[in-house]
Amino acid sequence: MANRILIAGGSGLVGSELTAFLIKKGHLVRWLSRTPKVYQHIVECFSWNPEDLSIDENALQGVDIIINLTGESIAGGRWTKKRKNSILESRVNSIKTIVNALKRLNHKPKLWINASAIGIYGDQGEKILDEESQFMGTDFLSKTVQEWENYSVEQISPVVERLILSRIGLVVSEKGGFLRKLMSTNKFGATIGFGPGKSYCSWIHIKDLTSIFHFLINNEQSEGVFNITSPNPIKMCDLLSKIHELNPCSKIKITLPAGLIKIILGEMSDVLLSGNYVIPLKLIQYKYNFNIIQIDEAILEIVDSQKI
């Protein structure tokens, strides 16, 4: 059945791929963007600005499903006090803006999928983490995602029939994301790793991410938290070795010491130095069939795309 789907933050890495996928599946997709004119040629696009809680309410007319992917980039720059505020505020305000508008319009969509992140669990070493696991993180990322999720549940639940919180892993795509960045060698052909590399990387290929969102839309029993990761997390040092082995542009491997990364990036070094072993237990229980379960395939795809 064709749904009218509103994607907030649709212009980003996840949103743009998801839009193409959902349109192919026959859905009617529209976006909320702070710069709608830029995207008007791609998709029906409405204006909003979560910073001042303003929104063109026409965006919500007749909408069956809301997918909210909005948020200041986490790895976009050093975590200054201002940036940390913006990382949380942009997410909270996006929810507040849409919820207020739905209340004014007295409109209750049947589903809202809100982005979340596996950073919520904190770095728990080799411990296997599923949707029921406790959050042990006391770091900025874990605390921020906890606040983001708590706010989502409190504010969104009353205004929709079904709420899904998608705890997304590190997104792998030939168009962007962390793996492509790791694979871009410098002029000496060096693949660069960070620190001892003992932490796990729980990743998800964009093809699975988009089809999981579609799977959850169609599966009307699904609700609550879902880990959106592949079933095969990989240690960062093993990932580096695989990249070196499979990427013909990689001539040498260089590992930068953790201390140096901390000096350069400050607290944001957590993004490169910590990780967690997350499994998509609920998706497995719901019998979702993963398309890409080994990261080798994703690495080779990026090599083939010759965009690195």
Ligand SMILES: NC(=O)c1ccc[n+]([C@@H]2O[C@H](COP(=O)([O-])OP(=O)(O)OC[C@H]3O[C@@H](n4cnc5c(N)ncnc54)[C@H](OP(=O)(O)O)[C@@H]3O)[C@@H](O)[C@H]2O)c1
């Ligand atoms: N990519 C990953 O590896 C990953 C991993 C875990 C979780 N996630 C989460 O999944 C969601 C989507 O990820 P993504 O990689 O597609 O993000 P992205 O490429 O950074 O795009 C997010 C979108 O949010 C909007 N946005 C950015 N800064 C904003 C601000 N300060 N205020 C309001 N809107 C702002 C932008 O849309 P406009 O400019 O059009 O307004 C942007 O296109 C995010 O919430 C992210 O935290 C991503």
